[in-house]
Amino acid sequence: MEATQYPAHWEADVVLSDGGTAHVRPIRPADADRLRSFYSRLSDESIYFRFFGPRPRLSDREITWFTNVDYVDRVALIATIGTEMVAVIRYDRIEPGEAEVAFLVEDAHQGRGVASVLLEHLAATARERGISRFVADVLPANQKMMAVLKQVGYTAQSRFADGVVRMTLDLAPTDTAQEVTTSREHRAESRSIERLLSPGSVAVVGAGREPGGVGQTVLRNLLGADFTGPVYPVHREARAVAGVRAYPSVTAIDGEVDLAVLAVPADGVIDVVKECAEKGVRGLIVVSSGFGETGPEGRDRQDELVRIARAYGLRVVGPNCLGIANTDPAVRLNATLAATVPGRGRVGFFSQSGALGTALLQRVAQRGMGISSFVSAGNRADVSGNDLLQYWEEDPQTDVILLYLESLGNPRKFARLARRISRRKPIVVVKSGGTTQGVPIGHAAPVLRLPDSVLSSLFEQAGVIRVDDLIQQFDVAQLLAYQPLPAGPRVGLVSNSDALALLAVDACVSVGLEPEPPVNLGARAGAAEFGTALASLIPDVDAVIAIYMPPIPGGAAEVAAELLRVSQDCGKPVLATFEGQIGMPRELRVGAAPEKGSIPSYAAPEEAVRALAHVVRHARWLERPAGAREQIEGVDTAAARRLVAARLDEVPAEIDASELLACYGLTVWPAEVVDSPEEAVAAAERLGRPVVLKAADPEAAKRAGTVRLGLSGADGVRGAFADLTRQLGPGAALAVQRMVPQPAVPTVIRVLEDPGFGAVVSFGLGEVTARLLRDEAYRLAPLTRQDAAALVRSPRAAPLLFGEYGYPPVAVEALEDLLIRLGQLAEDLPEVVRIDLDPVLVGKSEVIVLGARAVLSSPRRPRPDGGPRRLG
Structure with missing residues (x-):
């Protein structure tokens, strides 16, 4: 195969396991002298392990062979630090889908993770060039190379014959390989x-x-x-x-x-x-x-x-x-x-x-x-x-x-x-x-x-x-650093000021906390009264706010000591408005510097409540299972990629959304665009009555009165066609679609490919008011089951899906399944830059997609967090 243009997108800065950095790039013919210098610094053992015998120097012919590659069937990547090459890895295709791999790392840089990161990058380039397996012949004594090949996380097999271990790596991405990459990235960047x-x-x-x-x-x-x-x-x-x-x-x-x-x-x-x-x-x-x-x-x-x-x-x-x-x-x-x-x-x-x-x-x-x-x-x-x-x-x-x-x-x-x-x-x-x-x-x-x-x-x-x-x-x-997390939203209030206690109650209600009736101790309350009240409140609430604002100074140290004594080891957060001080007052500290158990203070009760509300929400988030990537049945990713690849030469362009969604087990109800009353009647016969006649153009459909429902007879279809034609004007595109047989809640689901975040899934209800108020929620794809559940419940109008305000309960689990499948599609196909499912009707027992649109864009580099490790 002829050499292709130098693939600059394979270049990357990387962090090594000891925290240093290196530059990875494809080799070039101009690297001949750099390769000679690199080779001269290798030990005899490294050379022996690579070539299975002594080779004091590389000939000019070998240098030319190693530095002139076609970037398709023969690929080599080098790691450089400064102007020097410190490692090289290469593959040579030996048959369709399979290539032989080998690498060399300068002895002074072995043990820094150079080989591992080079193997990650070479595997990514190989997959880009249609290679799915690496094979490597390794001498049994070369334990370092075998360890690198085994620990990369790909499915590996090995067999021994004729004094050589032949290792085979399946380059298909696996969860294990991703975990290995993530772990190495974490250690290197942390270091x-x-x-x-x-x-x-x-x-x-x-x-x-x-x-x-x-x-x-x-x-x-x-x-x-x-x-x-x-x-x-x-x-x-x-x-x-x-x-x-x-x-x-x-x-x-x-x-x-x-x-x-x-x-x-x-x-x-x-x-x-x-x-x-x-x-x-x-x-x-x-x-x-x-x-x-x-x-x-x-x-x-x-x-x-x-x-x-x-x-x-x-x-x-x-x-x-x-x-x-x-x-x-x-x-x-x-x-x-x-x-x-x-x-x-x-x-x-x-x-x-x-x-x-x-x-x-x-x-x-x-x-x-x-x-x-x-x-x-x-x-x-x-x-x-x-x-x-x-x-x-x-x-x-x-x-x-x-x-x-x-x-x-x-x-x-x-x-x-x-x-x-x-x-x-x-x-x-x-x-x-x-x-x-x-x-x-x-x-x-x-x-x-x-x-x-x-x-x-x-x-x-x-x-x-x-x-x-x-x-x-x-x-x-200051609350998170020194106090435990609350187990729930119940808040106890103890105060020596009725006015401040009432402000705290109002603030709690406004941010979704559940205040108990405040314990008002009176202006003259001292340490004993605060200690007794606090001790009585702690067992029945999830957090306590103590408000101490004495009209006459004096006794603050004793009150602070009592608050600390009672709150220690209670397992619940205690925070204060203590004489209007901000931060970690010395009187409320455990130890000279703040340590666990120190009580944070806020200038006003409302500020304490706001801080507590953020922490309560975080504690709730922690209670939810982390979730794992769903194993979805009925998905044909390969077929979806073929559909996309067939249209990439025409981008930006739309793709048949029904066919694409079908690859992920999602069905779009068919709709037929018609140009005459008789075509509308014929379409109704094919689709099955009752039908809906509506504006086919999404923009026209936003206008009021552009849908005619429940059309059963031919005369009704003809009349609706004439009526909509008069309203929308001659030549307006109309579509016929079978009517949903049960009451349903309309929703809108979209996917947007963002350059920074990747694929983002949005969900909202399709009611006019919800659309106007942009009552939508968002999550990054792919979605776990927990992500999908949170996405469905996040819009303010979400109670309409759960049997409230006179609406019947609907098939929420089926809706979540749709979101998970759509999120997986978005994750798999970054070329699909936009998907609109509008409307999606959620009924008692099923979810029906009535309208779907998908838009492609030009092929792009991997997402910012996709592919092998790189800085930036």
């Missing part, structure tokens, strides 16, 4: 962030002698936090900065450097990155501005920064960021521009805004809440919130995750990670830009096309607690 947050040494490049300069500010903050490792100022001329010996360059430093903070002008950053790579630095924090936020030229500079850093194995925080902090006593890292960093706490905090980050850290410190670690990503050109989620999931010092997001770089991956992590640690998000869904200038992130209401639904599906503002975020975080 890459750990290396940033727990460095053994830090260099500050651009640490000048002028007070108030950016570099000197970071340096002084590092020293002021008493960082546990050496700190190296880098300045071209100064001998010392802030009393610490300075070095003229990173490479001149006489010790190892794990982390470098770059505070040099933007046009000098790239040169410093190369110095850091030469020195062996593991990570970079670029606080310098002058990148993507300044316009196209700055964005090009930002892209080049990330490309070079990743190529040399470094992760980058920023540019244009505030920095990072870690309050672990073993590290004590404050590599930020903020002089105030909160004390030790149980909350991990990610902020994209540098300027806002300073204020946020001050707010957290004022509350006495504490953090475990903090990252300000700035333009988030590389390190993102997704990376921090992977790290905080395993970090034993972090119980709650806070995210302030201005953009989402990979929304689909975020949803996947959040859904898993939320079951272990709550995630509280403030997402700005809700009215515009825009992306700040400079951010390496796509513009979201979905309305903000859709984003809220998808956060809900993933168990993410979305709050309106930063004050609410901290309010919720």
Whole structure:
């Protein structure tokens, strides 16, 4: 087969198992010298295992053969770090659907997961080229290669003959292979962030002698936090900065450097990155501005920064960021521009805004809440919130995750990670830009096309607690960090103020909580009265709010001590409005710094109630089973793909929705477009009376009076045809369809393929009022049984499906099954960018799809979270 064009979409930056990065790409003829250099660094053992014998050097003919491939029957991928090749993997097709695979990893880079990630990428390219099996001949002593082939998660078989083990891998994607990929991704990305947050040494490049300069500010903050490792100022001329010996360059430093903070002008950053790579630095924090936020030229500079850093194995925080902090006593890292960093706490905090980050850290410190670690990503050109989620999931010092997001770089991956992590640690998000869904200038992130209401639904599906503002975020975080989750919505109120208690009751009702009658103790109540009341309330409620606002100061310490004593180990959350204080008052803390059991305080009872309501909803979400991907019977994915492939040359275009849906076990009731009264009568005979005559054009159908129901006789059909023709005008398309024989609730189901999130399924009722109010709910495809159930129950008009307001109960399980099948179709076929099922009638015993439309778009790259592991 002739060589095809260089497949640039196979290129990817990847994170290795130790947290470093590498670049994966197809081999090119220009890599001949790079291959020779790579081969010269291999050990005799590695060469022997690859070629089954000694081979001191590769001949020119072999070099040409290995570097000139057709990207179809012969494919080779290489991994590079810097300018050097460190690994190569290749396949050669030996028969239809089968190829032989082999790989080599430089000895110095073995054990870093290079082979595993290359095998994932080569398997994806092979499937793209119609190859379904890999075979590999391996010497029995080559245990490393056999382990890589066995542990990738594909179905593997092996047999021994003639001194060689022949291994066969079935490349069909499996749940096991996906789990292996996800697990490796998690470990690698978590490790890459750990290396940033727990460095053994830090260099500050651009640490000048002028007070108030950016570099000197970071340096002084590092020293002021008493960082546990050496700190190296880098300045071209100064001998010392802030009393610490300075070095003229990173490479001149006489010790190892794990982390470098770059505070040099933007046009000098790239040169410093190369110095850091030469020195062996593991990570970079670029606080310098002058990148993507300044316009196209700055964005090009930002892209080049990330490309070079990743190529040399470094992760980058920023540019244009505030920095990072870690309050672990073993590290004590404050590599930020903020002089105030909160004390030790149980909350991990990610902020994209540098300027806002300073204020946020001050707010957290004022509350006495504490953090475990903090990252300000700035333009988030590389390190993102997704990376921090992977790290905080395993970090034993972090119980709650806070995210302030201005953009989402990979929304689909975020949803996947959040859904898993939320079951272990709550995630509280403030997402700005809700009215515009825009992306700040400079951010390496796509513009979201979905309305903000859709984003809220998808956060809900993933168990993410979305709050309106930063004050609410901290309010919720302090409750989650130090108190147990509530088992239900029942709230007990104990107060020394009737007015504040009534405000709390009203607030509870407005957010769906169930307040018990408040216990009003009177203005003069002291510690004993509060303790007795609290003890009596706790057994019969799920949470308690204590309101202590004495008219005359005095006795607060005793009341606080009694609240702590009674609430300890009760297993239910207790929160307070304690003298109007905000955060974690010293009187209500367990230990000098807040520890589990400390009671959070709020300025007003309404704020305490709002925080509790968010936590109650999260606890309910945790009670639902996580759900698993459904094994659906009666699905012919191959036939559906053939239908789509046959039309891709004509896109954008519509496809026969009835035929496509049938591949997934879904039936669309036939409708016939007619041009005359007699054609309408004949269609009615074929379809079976009674029939419906309606406008065939979906837009015309939105007008009132464009449907005629219950037509049984020929004269009735003719009369309806004439009537609709007069109303819609000559030439209007009309359609005949059999009438549903039972009462049914009309619904509307749609699928939209979003570039960031992938396939999104929406559901709403078809009543006019519901449509006008956009009473819809959304979930990411594919849908679990639990997702489908939540989707059906989320619209405000959902009670109409369950026998309320005079409507009969309908076949909800059948509706959920339809949603699951449609979600699977959307997941399998990203080329189907839109599906409209309108209307879908849900009756007592069945679900009937009366109208269906499907639209295709051009073939696209895999979804953002699809395919093998890659950064970005």
